[in-house]
Amino acid sequence: MKALTWHGKGDIRCESVPDPKIEDDRDVIIKVNACAICGSDVHIFNGLIPSMEGGDVLGHETMGEVVEVGKRATGLSIGDRVVVPFTIACGECFFCQRGFYSGCERTNPDREKAKKLWGNSPAGLFGYSHLLGGYSGGQAEYLRVPYADVGPIKVPDELTDEQVLFLSDIFPTGYMAAEFCEIKPADTIAIWGCGPVGQMAIRSAFLLGAERVIAVDTVPERLRLAETAGAMTLDFMQEDIYERVMELTHGRGADACIDAVGTEADSRASLDSFVDRVKVATYMGTDRPHVLRQAIHCCRNFGTVSIVGVYGGYLDKIPMGSAINRGLTLRMGQTPVQRYLPSLLGRIAKGEIDPSFVITHRGSLDEGPVLYSTFADRKDGCVKVVLRP
Known part of the structure; x- marks a missing residue:
């Protein structure tokens, strides 16, 4: 065959x-x-x-x-x-x-x-x-x-x-990502990655009752597809994502954040994402977790970070101090x-x-x-x- x-x-x-x-x-x-x-x-x-x-x-x-x-x-x-x-x-x-x-x-x-x-x-x-x-x-x-x-x-x-x-x-994965967020009717859900899983997560978040979804990417076709579902889109090459999420949520942060990107975050997004790529290329690291870092920082106190993007090894410089001191819940899995x-x-x-x-x-x-x-x-x-x- x-x-x-x-x-x-x-x-x-x-x-x-x-x-x-x-x-x-x-x-x-x-x-x-x-x-x-x-x-x-x-x-x-x-x-x-x-x-x-x-x-x-x-x-x-x-x-x-x-x-x-x-x-x-x-x-x-x-x-x-x-x-x-x-x-x-x-x-x-x-x-x-x-x-x-x-x-x-x-x-x-x-x-x-x-x-x-x-x-x-x-x-x-x-x-x-x-x-x-x-x-x-x-x-x-x-x-x-x-x-x-x-x-x-x-x-x-x-x-x-x-x-x-x-x-x-991808449909169960995107749905699980949204389900992990334990969405309530007035919630704002921020989603990094408008690829196939991210698109399913966007629609699943609305199915589960989210009031607003903020979708982060830079590929025009993917951002347009997210907009057709009713999401507000942010282009990480054009805007400071942390500042915009804080502005949109009046300084509080998103109620839950979904990492639908995983290990291959775009190295153009920020200095730390570029450093991640260098580390992987020189065998000093296994993954590029820029999105996970940003999702943790953008999540409100006692919110949830849902991780369905694939990671394979050991992640550098994850802001656990932020997650612990602000009471975040991290949920993840295949x-x-x-x-x-x-x-x-x-x-x-x-x-x-x-x-x-x-x-x-x-x-x-x-x-x-x-x-x-x-x-x-x-x-x-x-x-x-x-x-x-």
Whole structure:
């Protein structure tokens, strides 16, 4: 089958790889109808994610049709159309039983590697390094889905592939980011990053009752898309974000701040963001946390900082003194997608949101390598790429 594979920094190829096979009775095989390039895939493209190996199949936003079913993959049948969560969960361990599927104790066969870096291991993820299981991803013609009786959700015929595809990751992630904020009707929510997750967070914040959303970015197309949702936009290349947030909130700060950027904050934003980039380039640091620093400073006393942008290692100069002395709550995590699927599918079915609004580019797997570059470089107004194998 064809698949998109990683061969080093900036080197994504569409090539032939072996077809997946049933390896466990709880597996299913799906024929991929649609998949997407995620912002966190760009971290792989840019060489920032450790433990990648040449030939690894990429991708963790996938949906398709079930074509083979293991003996214990209950609830699914050949021909079912399903969306696959990017988090792989057993459904039985301590964390799964409590709804924290992305902390599953059983699905990362590389957990000892993860423990050395992070102190403990999260769940396995599709297409996201040998720190997180080395699972083949879904930017391919077919995908093996382990623990399929827990993960995939069947979707109704009346909803299109593009309406439901982002249930695999970015819609639940953006929704969780807003949910972490515990939004009250008069709240102002500030969101850094108007990429796909940020766009979902903006709309989710309004769905959950925010009075005002302030969206921070510099890419014109992304700022315009945020404005169509009703957000007030700030361009960090044109304005001092801290000063403007304080002005807009009468000196108090935003009720909650969402970091939807993570490790690759724009190095042009400020002196500290430039220093972060130098540190990463010279192996003196692992991440570029300028946005997180700014979000903490812009948050009101006893507010919440919600972090869904991906970080991988050790962050320098985080203003913990500010967070502690002003009573901030920091909430973060990889999204336990399975927890959100039924309710968010319901919101789509009711017409409360159509996540396909974020798609700007479509293509085939053969076009995938070029589209990776387009997305990574934010060229041609690119916000979100969907591929059709």
